Amino acid sequence: MLDRFAMTAHELATALKGYLIGDYPDIDVQVSERDGEHARRRVFFRSLKFGVLYPLQRYHYIVHHIPSEFYDEHLADTEWYELAPGETETDLRYPDEELVRSITPDVMRCLHGSGFLRRLDDRMCPADGSCSPESCHGDFRIARSVLAESGFSEEEHFDVFHVLMAQGGYCDCEILYNAAPESRLRTQYWTERAQHHDKGPAA
Ligand SMILES: [Zn+2]
Structure with missing residues (x-):
């Protein structure tokens, strides 16, 4: 279903960067559209600052920079990956x-x-x-x-x-x-x- 009011992937990435750039000057945000393999949009956040942090910490900090109305409207149905330089999504280790x-x-x-x-x-x-x-x-x-x-x-x-x-x-x-x-x-x-x-x- 195409929602004509939804932000494009590029608009979403730009808006997210705006929320984060103050505390993460090097933040890079990329949004990948849904495709045959991925039922949800994927959002990739990259920063040097993530290097010493566990993925759960990274998520905790990022999510607190984003207003909850914005989150509910544009991010509720997305997958997030917070990556340090040189990492890929398969490097992320989550707890049971x-x-x-x-x-x-x-x-x-x-x-x-x-x-x-x-x-x-x-x-x-x-x-x-x-x-x-x-x-x-x-x-x-x-x-x-x-x-x-x-x-x-x-x-x-x-x-x-x-x-x-x-x-x-x-x-x-x-x-x-x-x-x-x-x-x-x-x-x-x-x-x-x-x-x-x-x-x-x-x-
Ligand atoms: Zn503290």
Whole structure:
């Protein structure tokens, strides 16, 4: 069925690029039309910034840059591929959601028991003033080094990070905000938020 009001593939790619270019200056967006093999339009996003991110993180960031009305109207029935340079769609590795759900309690127990969450909190929100807090770069660079210190191997990273992402931990700070209920970082966030609230909206 041809919808004469629908955007052409080129118009769609241009509009998407417009939403993303501010945070992804090198973003390349291509839209492939439906064909004999593909029942849906495919949207390919390419950026250097995706290199250190899992596909789920890439998707999470991209989708938050696109207004939901635009998404509903033009993207609801599309397939997305977020690619780093040199990757093709067959390189993208997605988790088995069922598996992630089933291993979550054990992974979280290991993360707590190994001191991972405490160490990550120490790096991002030190208890004393002896060192300065490290800031989040929208990826897992701090968590990766803390996992190594906490005795996790690189082969375990995929499962660990997908368990954390399923709880809303899409970057270093979000692990503490969303997957570590007792973190200092989270406590500090709400303390500061409450102070702003007390000062009123003009503050
Ligand atoms: Zn963050």
